[in-house]
Amino acid sequence: MNQASLECRHISLSYGTTPVLRDIDLRIEPGEFFALLGPSGSGKSTLLRLIAGFNQHQSGELLVDGQDISGVPPHLRNIGMVFQNYALWPHMTVWDNVAFGLVERRESRDAMRRKVGAVLDLVGLAQYARRRPAQLSGGQQQRVALARTIVIEPRLLLLDEPLSNLDKQLRVQMREELKNLQRKLGLTTVFVTHDQEEAMTTADRMAVLDKGILQQVGTAAGLYDYPHNRFVAGFVGTANLLEGEVTAVSADTLTFHARGLGPLALARPAEPPAIGPAALAFRPHQVSMRPRGEPGDGARVWLDGLVESAEFLGEFSRYRVRVGEVALTSDQPHYAGRGMFAPGAQVRLGLDPAQLRYLDR
Amino acid sequence: MNQASLECRHISLSYGTTPVLRDIDLRIEPGEFFALLGPSGSGKSTLLRLIAGFNQHQSGELLVDGQDISGVPPHLRNIGMVFQNYALWPHMTVWDNVAFGLVERRESRDAMRRKVGAVLDLVGLAQYARRRPAQLSGGQQQRVALARTIVIEPRLLLLDEPLSNLDKQLRVQMREELKNLQRKLGLTTVFVTHDQEEAMTTADRMAVLDKGILQQVGTAAGLYDYPHNRFVAGFVGTANLLEGEVTAVSADTLTFHARGLGPLALARPAEPPAIGPAALAFRPHQVSMRPRGEPGDGARVWLDGLVESAEFLGEFSRYRVRVGEVALTSDQPHYAGRGMFAPGAQVRLGLDPAQLRYLDR
Amino acid sequence: GTVTVITSFPKELTTAYQKAFEAANPGIKVEILNKNTTASVAYIRELPEGQRPDVMWASAPDAFEVLASYKLLQGAPEVVNRSAPEKIGNYPLNDPKGMYYGQALAGYGIEWNTRYLKAHKLPVPKEWSDLVRPEYFGHIAISSPSRSGTTQLTVETILQGEGWDKGWTQLLQIMGNAAAVTDRSFAVPDGVNNGQYGIGIVIDFLALAGKYSGYPVDFTYPSMTAVVPANIALIAGAKNADEAKKFMAYTMSVPGQQLLFDPKIGRLPILPYSMLKPPAGYPVPQDIAKRAKVQFNTELSGQRYPVVISLFDQMVTFRLKELQAATKAIHEAAAALKARPNARGGELLAQARSLAYTSLVGADNVKNPEFLELFRKSRRDVAVSKQLTGMEQMWSEKARANYERARQLAEEARGLAK
Amino acid sequence: MPATTLQTGARARSPRTLASPGPLIAFGLILAFLLCFLVLPVGTVIYTAFVTETGAPTLGHFGNFFGQLVFRESFFNSLWVALASTFFASVIAVPLAYLTVRFEFRGALLIQTLGVLPLIMPPFVGAVALQLIFGRSGSVNLLLDDWLGFTVPVMDGLVGVTFVESIHYFPFILLNLVAAMRNIDGAMEESALNLGARGLRLFRRVIFPLAMPGYLAGAALVFVKVFDDLGTPLVMGVSNMLAPQAYLRITSVGVDDPLGYVISVIMIGFSILALWLAARVMKGRDYATLQKGGNALQKRRLGRWESLLAYGWILLVLAVVLAPHAGILLMSFAKVWSFSVLPDAYTLEHYATVFSDAGGMIGNTLLYCLLAAGLDVVIGTAIAYLILRTRLPARQWLDWLASAALAIPGLVLAIGYLRLFKGVQLPGSDRLVVQTWVLIMLAYAVRRLPYALRSCMAALQQVHVSLEEAAQSLGASRLSTMRRVMVPLMAGGILAGFVTSFITAAVELSATLVLVSTESQAPMSLGIYLYMQSIAGRGPGAALGVLAVAVVGLGTYFSHRFVERSRAAVQPSSRA
Ligand SMILES: Nc1ncnc2c1ncn2[C@@H]1O[C@H](COP(=O)(O)OP(=O)(O)OP(=O)(O)O)[C@@H](O)[C@H]1O
């Protein structure tokens, strides 16, 4: 099997004087499926391009299987990359685009036919083999780009938003295939995505990048449940953030003075935060919501609020609720026929102390 | 205000002998925010390009404000379009790209400076004005493409996956801005997206396209809760589909013979389906899940199952549960620290009869 | 073996000789290398000994002089046909130093296009002096003497015939009427043939070839002409000297000379007509030479050659526009004054003429050996080059100023005639 | 694979350069080629400009040069003519290119081919033919004089030179512009249309700027070529320009005037300056549009009036630029044509005359020119790649060096060859290199390299780099990437370069004259020259000229067909 580990050691890169990657330190294990998340312009593509050999870092080391590959030209790295802009060759048919890498590897005609056929089936484009890229839809082009890369079974697979132009169904299907393929071949895979669900379902671990700095690396649940800082909390999933100050920690309670909301007496968590400025983070779907009249249970901290807006999102409805001077978000599961809270409704929000996180950065 | 209605009457189009759009019949009201959904290659881009004037339909009529514009050349249509592949001009700076349409409209220097500045602020690229497209990240490029089009305040705005390369946060922010802008200008907007959430939150109404055929048109909740056919049920949100047959409908019960599962006795819905082959559809998050031992309430139909796989998706965990010979999907809200069902766990699934839909197509 | 002949002559001529010679000497092949004179000289110079072509065959004597000065020629006096005269007129047929030999003759003269003259209602010119007349303004073409050795000879003939100062005056007057000073000698007959120019100062065979090919052109030798040889020489370090000599001898033999009468070739032979069968009415070189009033002095010509061509270029070739303008103004003034004479006007006109048509180098100067010596020195010496370019620059500036002033004076004169 | 990685990784320590040996080798080979066949030969001749008689270095000759009125005048004349010709050539070429590429146009291919014909105007024949049509007593002026009583002196002086140069060299712009416009992604145009631009504005703001690499390549070539051109002023009898001045001084028999070489050096310097300026304009800009699957510009229909106008303009332009060819054709059938609108009588004799010679000459021309043009596009593509896609230091020098060839008189290069390769034998035989046709071919290749180079550079500038990166990430080496991805994508530009090199080599004369060492080596251009050197041979010369035009023209047409066809496959199958 073709498993390779990847390690970035203190890698920095700038375009001209603009720093784009700063001191990236990252280890990806052999066979791991690793997701890279980050806002637009945070340097994700740059990092992938660097690994593939199209950008050169100004300092730091890039190791594959423990060997520094900084000087190795791209075509000898055997690192497959799917480009954000597809980069299909307009003068070749879909088939030829996909067969390209195999031709380079001097595969036999038969093997080639078999492999290309199989991968085209995989991405659902078998009947488009003779077309040229210009005759395909955007999503079809993206799939060709994907097929072209996975067919060569590289030792490291880099995917730059490989599924962004696909519909949800196809996306789910493709990512399952990708995952299967990855498992079967043990391909170490790094992929960039904006789709948090995608990252969470497919990735063994993931990293969040912002402004060229690695913010946090960990498993999906780790990042979701225990974000290191405000950025990660807000970026991975949706979070309500209450800015304020921890004013007192006692044996079993903790007092958090939320800005615009006043002091809250909360259960003391296992590892209580230090006294001082902090933010209280919790997820919208973990917020219970009741009409003002209904009684709440004692396990939660209840706050009175006013529904400002309501959105239907399919599986659930999302409410913006004004509590004191802050606006909190609350997601409630959707059931057809069951009414939603209307804007202007008086409600109570229940916070589960076990789900509250204190962030000091 | 600039509101325009758009109407497609029996529009068909083929590339060569391949039919791509078939008998599209669609009316979009002035000021409406309309979403177009559909799998990759279903003809969404083709339809938008047709409206913008870059494709010519072979039959049917295309009316804007009641006037057939089939013969009007693109530059006279005043229909703004954001292209799926951005199509930024590489030889111009970001500023010049955005100012392009204003220059064409002979705007005064001042107005131009003001408008371009404002729209660049809107998309968060004010400090990139002097860069060239090649120096931007993929998402930044997409935002330039968007800015360039909305700055001219066209009477009709067509967006071809305008946000697909943006991260979730930015996406949410951008779509809110888009929506605000659209409301402020009363712009009739048609946009293609793969993101169901995007479609649901922003669009007044939406249409689902498959293989060039309009499958259903309606509001988000309408499509979600009352899909016309299997395709729409599966495409808008996730659905469990049980294929089978309605064998008997009595005064208050209905018997559905699910393939691989056996007969189910269900409450009779208000508008019961005809006797005969049908599919039973329901949403994964509407499926209750309990350990096998726990008792279920009587309002639901309970099925015994075996957890096959479990995925953590942030807000919830998704389980594949084998029931008889079929696999059902069940989503359960996620709470940090609370355990998940492990693969192999014996569970009971509860279906809420009010949420079941019968599909005969 | 193969004899390689490097030549600037047209294909008709070379092919005729090649065929005839090969027929007469089975076993010897003739390979013709056709290049213009400059390329020929360069080519020979750059080839190593033993690899050079065998025979150089061209009109311009200066090319042979250059080759001789580089020691690239080899005497072969045995090939000379002794039946040919020593001199044509006063011009020695063979190189006095014995490096190259006259093989055919050619004379310079005036060619005209009959249709052109008719359309522009111009009389046929007979003498050089005819060409200074105002009606010929803008109708004459000549090639530059620095480009064409034979033109240089013509210019020199006029200068020797009329004397340095008068000669230049006449020459400048003719040049004031010129439509063009071409860089290729062939351009002149070509232009006359196709009617671009009415009158050309050309070498006879080119004009005759045009005439015999059916073009509406004719040719005359003015009384002041020079008949000069086209030359042939053996190249030093040739591959195949023996057979080459055979070829050279053939070109000067009776059958070789007879070929020159071919209408497509149209050259004058060196052998007396008594030995040949000339077509009826064919010009006789000896007669032309005898008629000629000039006693051509080869040595003098050789001495002042660089001065003449350089002066000509600076005063005429590069200043043609200004000279034309001055001449036009002078013609107009003269015509106007003829209609309404005016003393002051006549004076101004005379001044204008003298400004425009006076050589910038006096007759004394050209006799000054130091002055001449300067032009002999190598221009690769920066100091020499500086002196020379300084001189040329001065001529150029002065010529321009003179022509400009002459134009103004003539216009003034014309104004007075009103 | 890991083994390779290890080795390469160990070798290339420096993080800055992706030092793989390929580009270095290519760089070395090209440099060696240019040194051997351009710099050294020319150096052996032109060093005269920098030394005194004794061989001591000096700049004195340059001082002498600037003191001269004639030279200052010549310099400004040359500059003026070059600028004016570039302008008029653009006026001719740009509409032709735009109309034929962007609109559905009957005979677009034919027009594009005809548009290239002016380049195939053998020297001398072209000038003679032009004189016959537009000269003082040419057909046009005779007619004008007859009917209206005046004549137009378009063929006189600097105006004449400008006129001839413009209609002779506009194909440089046409070819490169067409290639460049074909490389523009259709979405670029669509988005502009969508934002309300159209017609001229669309052209001015989007299409033309995107085709800028091609246009600049062509325009720079025209400028430099005209600036350095010798043939046209020479046959038009204009000597107050730089190139004729240099030529006159270098070739005056017996006078070895260093000023001639000084002028050459100055022309080289100025040409390089011009190219450098053109490169500056492009610097820091991006023209690559082909990326996401790439749709070419779509052809659109013209309205009735528009097409009338367009056809009218094109016919007018073609009538003027093809006049010399009409002239040659008439000449080749004419018995006598002198001072008359049309020849007096016609004959087929001239063709009979040349037919015996023609076969060998056509063969030679094709052999030399195809090889030379092939060599040119290979080197051109390689240089373009090195310059645009690698960070080798001094790579720009290859460009400057190669382009310097534009300004070097053929004669100088040829003499340099003879001098440098004096006595060198062809490996494996006792023949001298200077007596084989190899040097002729190499001289063509070197002299026409700038054309191919400009086209290749322009083509590569339009290809998005990610297309190449994609290939590398799939394991294609640089060479393989070039062959399989870059070259096909650059095909249009490469073809333009090939055609220009081929055509202009086919009519090259000055180096040919010196380098041909046996009759059997003569290419058509020499044959034409020889015929045209005699009055009686003008007809046969013209006939041979017609054959040359036909041969080269057909070659061009078929290469266009070839490219157009492979392009048709890329176009969407149907557009209503
Ligand atoms: N130029 C063309 N020639 C032939 N077929 C084409 C051409 N362009 C598109 N198609 C086909 O038309 C169908 C619809 O294409 P379209 O671009 O409208 O899809 P789409 O719905 O936008 O898909 P995506 O979401 O992947 O962008 C696709 O199957 C595509 O392969």
Ligand SMILES: Nc1ncnc2c1ncn2[C@@H]1O[C@H](COP(=O)(O)OP(=O)(O)OP(=O)(O)O)[C@@H](O)[C@H]1O
């Ligand atoms: N050639 C360049 N010159 C200067 N800056 C550049 C260049 N290319 C990218 N950048 C900048 O570097 C930053 C990182 O770019 P990168 O493409 O890595 O972002 P990304 O994380 O992939 O974003 P996206 O999700 O939008 O694709 C961006 O701010 C971008 O503007």
Ligand SMILES: [Mg+2]
């Ligand atoms: Mg990116």
Ligand SMILES: [Mg+2]
């Ligand atoms: Mg699309």
